[in-house]
Amino acid sequence: MKLSISHQTVYRYDHQVRNVVQSLRLTPSVFEGQKTQEWRIDVTDGIRGPGFRDGAGDWIEGWTVRGPTDQITVSITGNVETRDLAGVLRGHREMINPLTYLRDTRSTAPAANLTKLANSVTDRTDILDLAHGLAAAVGEAIAYRPGVTEASTTAAEALKLGEGVCQDHAHALIAVARLRDLPARYVSGYLHSTIDGEAHDAAHAWAEIHVRGLGWVGFDAANACCPDDRYVRLGSGLDAADAAPIRGISSGRGAEQMDVSVQVQEAEQSQSQTQS
Known part of the structure; x- marks a missing residue:
């Protein structure tokens, strides 16, 4: 699938600021499931600094705005061709040992309700089956409902509430996977639509679980599926804060x-709308 992406983030300040330094993880990942055809990042009055690929394989670049200013706009436009790999992150180069992602954070810290949910998934034939079972359990335990949680909401808090958004589903799945000794991490990116084709909040997040023999496999508990050609992957981290774009x-x-x-x-649809 060929996807056309437009992403704009506007920062407004009630008093002018200066010397703004930003670290951007906003370039699509390089792996067999997606190929970037065009990609442009612009920052209002920004000076582009050096970029590098970190140990997790994510491209990170720095920008500086000297100011004074009361508004900064970060704009991204581009086209990405995607392919369905059934969630497997095939061909992605990284140097970090997967066991690193067994480390807990505040957002994914163990709690009694998370432990109970993790241990409720039984009678699984292998690690991949267990990962699917954990994703399904999280999706059933936390209903998708925007506006009921905040950026600081932890996995345990979202599970207790029984509602949340994709960030909460990802944090909860990461937490229960680690409780079953499966390395897991948070992924930020974009989603063209939900599984039934309805419109969806295009900025999205999901989890990846490391499966021996397969490598990293994505699980979107919010939509009860593995990432396919509707998804564009940007980067990963231990939790949402660590993977922030x-x-x-x-x-x-x-x-x-x-x-x-x-x-x-879809790029073809976008082009036809522009021409009409």
Whole structure:
């Protein structure tokens, strides 16, 4: 599938700030399931710094805005050709030992309710089957409902609430997988649509679990599926904060407000709409 992506993040400050430094993890991953055809990143009045590929295989680049300014816009446009690999991250080069992803964070810390959910998945034939079972259990335990959780909500809190968004599903799945001694990590990216073809919040997140013999395999508990050709992978980390597409610091006392707009369309459809 050929996907056209437009992603804009606007930061507004109630007082002017200066010397804003951002670290962007906004370039699609390099693996057999996706090929980037065009990709452009722009930062308002920004100076592009050096970029590098980290040990997890993610491309990270730095930007600086000297200011003073009360608004910064990060814009991404591009086209990515994707292929369905049944969730397997085949051909992705990285140097970090998978066992690193057994380490807990605040967002994925063990709790009694998470342990109970992890141990409820039994009678599995192998690791892959266990991973599928854990993903299904999380999807059943946490209903998708926007607006009921926050960025700081932990996996245990979302499970207790029984509701949340894709970030909560990913954190909960990572937590229960680690409780079963399976390395797991958080993935940020884009999603063209849900499994039934309905519109979806295009900025998306899911989890990857390391399966011996296969490597990293993606599981989207929020949509009860493995990532396919509707997904575009950007980067990964121990949790949402670690895998954040944009990180930044600034000099000044301005309170920050952020607005995000993301559109993902099939490229042919986008072109036909432009011509009509």
